[in-house]
Amino acid sequence: MPSKRPRCDQVPAWEKLQTQFDCSGEAFDLRQAFAADSERFTKFSIAAPHVFADLSKNRIDAATQALLLELAQQTGLEQARDAMFAGAAINSTEQRAVMHWLLRTPAAATPKAEFVASALQDVHSVLDAMLAYAEQVRGDAEITDVVNIGIGGSDLGPQMAVLALDSFVLPGKRFHFISNVDGHEMAALLPKLQAKNTLFLVASKTFTTAETMANARSAKAWFEQQGGTDVARHFAALTTNVAAAKDFGITTTFGFWDWVGGRYSMWSAIGLPLAIAIGAGSFREFLTGAHAMDEHFRTTPLAQNLPVQLGLLDVWYRNFHGFTSRSIAPYHSALRRLPAYLQQLEMESNGKQVDIHGQPLAYGTSPVLWGEPGTNGQHAYFQMLHQGTDVVPVEFVAVKKERHTLPGHHAALLANVLAQAQALMVGKTDAGGHRNFPGNRPSSFFVLEALTPATLGALIALQEHRVFVSGAIWGINSFDQWGVELGKVLAKDIEPRLQSGDVAGLDGSTAGLLARLRG
Numbered sequence: 001m002p003s004k005r006p007r008c009d010q011v012p013a014w015e016k017l018q019t020q021f022d023c024s025g026e027a028f029d030l031r032q033a034f035a036a037d038s039e040r041f042t043k044f045s046i047a048a049p050h051v052f053a054d055l056s057k058n059r060i061d062a063a064t065q066a067l068l069l070e071l072a073q074q075t076g077l078e079q080a081r082d083a084m085f086a087g088a089a090i091n092s093t094e095q096r097a098v099m100h101w102l103l104r105t106p107a108a109a110t111p112k113a114e115f116v117a118s119a120l121q122d123v124h125s126v127l128d129a130m131l132a133y134a135e136q137v138r139g140d141a142e143i144t145d146v147v148n149i150g151i152g153g154s155d156l157g158p159q160m161a162v163l164a165l166d167s168f169v170l171p172g173k174r175f176h177f178i179s180n181v182d183g184h185e186m187a188a189l190l191p192k193l194q195a196k197n198t199l200f201l202v203a204s205k206t207f208t209t210a211e212t213m214a215n216a217r218s219a220k221a222w223f224e225q226q227g228g229t230d231v232a233r234h235f236a237a238l239t240t241n242v243a244a245a246k247d248f249g250i251t252t253t254f255g256f257w258d259w260v261g262g263r264y265s266m267w268s269a270i271g272l273p274l275a276i277a278i279g280a281g282s283f284r285e286f287l288t289g290a291h292a293m294d295e296h297f298r299t300t301p302l303a304q305n306l307p308v309q310l311g312l313l314d315v316w317y318r319n320f321h322g323f324t325s326r327s328i329a330p331y332h333s334a335l336r337r338l339p340a341y342l343q344q345l346e347m348e349s350n351g352k353q354v355d356i357h358g359q360p361l362a363y364g365t366s367p368v369l370w371g372e373p374g375t376n377g378q379h380a381y382f383q384m385l386h387q388g389t390d391v392v393p394v395e396f397v398a399v400k401k402e403r404h405t406l407p408g409h410h411a412a413l414l415a416n417v418l419a420q421a422q423a424l425m426v427g428k429t430d431a432g433g434h435r436n437f438p439g440n441r442p443s444s445f446f447v448l449e450a451l452t453p454a455t456l457g458a459l460i461a462l463q464e465h466r467v468f469v470s471g472a473i474w475g476i477n478s479f480d481q482w483g484v485e486l487g488k489v490l491a492k493d494i495e496p497r498l499q500s501g502d503v504a505g506l507d508g509s510t511a512g513l514l515a516r517l518r519g
């Protein structure tokens with residue numbers, strides 16, 4: 001049953017927020033706010049597990065925050081959150097529970113619902129088996145290359161995390177991620193591999209995704225051409241559709257469940273490449289860090305609840321300020337795939353135009369999410385962030401302790417991240433003309449002590465929950481993705497036409513382009 005919670009634009013707080021925006025929100029000036037309140041940094045900072053967040057450089061004050069909390073209460077945010085943690089089928093268009101958080105719940109927990117308790121047992125039996133397998137692969141000196149074949153949620157999370165935790169990765173093993181149906185990816189990799197030294201992980205929740213199936217077929221054909229015979233040793237499938245994997249000829253399988261959304265799946269068997277890379281102990285720490293954030297989200301009063309505050313800020317910016325994008329700037333090169341990962345998380349979850357009942361929305365939803373690691377972004381698009389005509393809230397991630405020993409670099413990196421956040425806010429208004437910086441540009445600033453499995457786990461769980469919060473306030477289903485279907489169907493229709501040249505029934509542009517691309 002879709003939720004009975006009222007829609008955000010139908011509760012009194014929505015109108016009050018509009019009035020607040022009109023009266024003071026639009027003209028709010030961060031510089032004045034800091035000048036007026038020496039405690040602003042303390043008041044608008046939250047120390048969540050593993051993540052310290054300074055929200056003080058955002059266009060909010062106590063009154064706006066109070067109204068946003070009213071909005072959360074009036075739209076039943078806590079009820080929505082509790083329904084997710086109780087295992088209710090909140091993904092109503094697919095009649096599925098949403099329980100990725102259960103994948104990082106300790107085995108000793110005692111969920112109330114029997115369905116959830118039994119799912120927790122399944123989670124831990126697969127986790128134990130998968131981690132034992134990961135350790136076995138780590139100890140197998142003959143396997144030097146692990147190739148993950150998957151796309152979307154079956155690629156972005158493990159790829160992002162293996163890169164992020166590179167200093168924890170076992171020396172002597174290389175990790176490759178093949179996602180695109182574009183054969184250039186696979187064709188470039190295969191010549192670098194030896195069949196006897198390679199483990200292919202075919203990662204697909206559904207085991208039907210066209211790109212992944214094409215790449216899996218090519219990998220298997222190559223393996224056999226190279227004289228490989230032991231598919232059970234050199235291929236494993238990570239999927240909810242174990243039967244399809246077996247039909248494909250893969251007998252080494254690790255399962256998961258339909259209540260894990262693809263973009264929320266790296267805590268499941270989809271995390272196997274990460275587990276092989278960093279080992280069972282570190283993978284468990286990754287889960288523990290995420291669980292600490294789950295508990296923070298589940299139990300902390302809304303005013304001090306970091307995912308809640310971030311999600312409310314997202315609503316304030318998107319629906320009242322009218323900001324259409326958010327930029328993520330991780331100041332750690334190992335986090336270079338974090339923007340791509342967060343794009344799927346935010347935009348596939350909240351890029352929706354109808355509410356949970358299928359009714360059109362009268363307000364905006366998902367912002368466009370984009371970014372690059374600092375300091376690279378500074379020399380590319382920060383110009384627009386500082387002086388462009390659009391205001392783009394920026395989310396900085398800084399890591400206190402570096403993992404290298406090169407002198408000077410880390411201080412320079414940290415100086416830059418601090419300076420960018422400062423420059424966005426203070427601006428420079430005495431220069432005039434081309435040299436003028438308007439300032440008052442909002443940013444949030446996250447600090448991690450170090451980039452470790454636990455802190456990364458917490459950071460990602462934080463992002464998952466903030467997406468949940470804005471999605472719940474907007475009254476949408478953050479857990480389906482019907483918008484990806486049409487292109488898949490049309491591609492199936494077009495593919496044979498590239499052979500036959502048949503353009504009957506196609507629009508003029510598609511027909512013209514098809515003719516150009518043929519043969």
Ligand code: F6P
Pocket residue numbers: 151152153154203204205206207208209212262263348481484
């Ligand atoms: O096409 C979108 C999508 O369904 C994503 O939601 C998902 O992460 C990706 O494709 C891969 O799906 P699968 O894991 O089933 O191959």
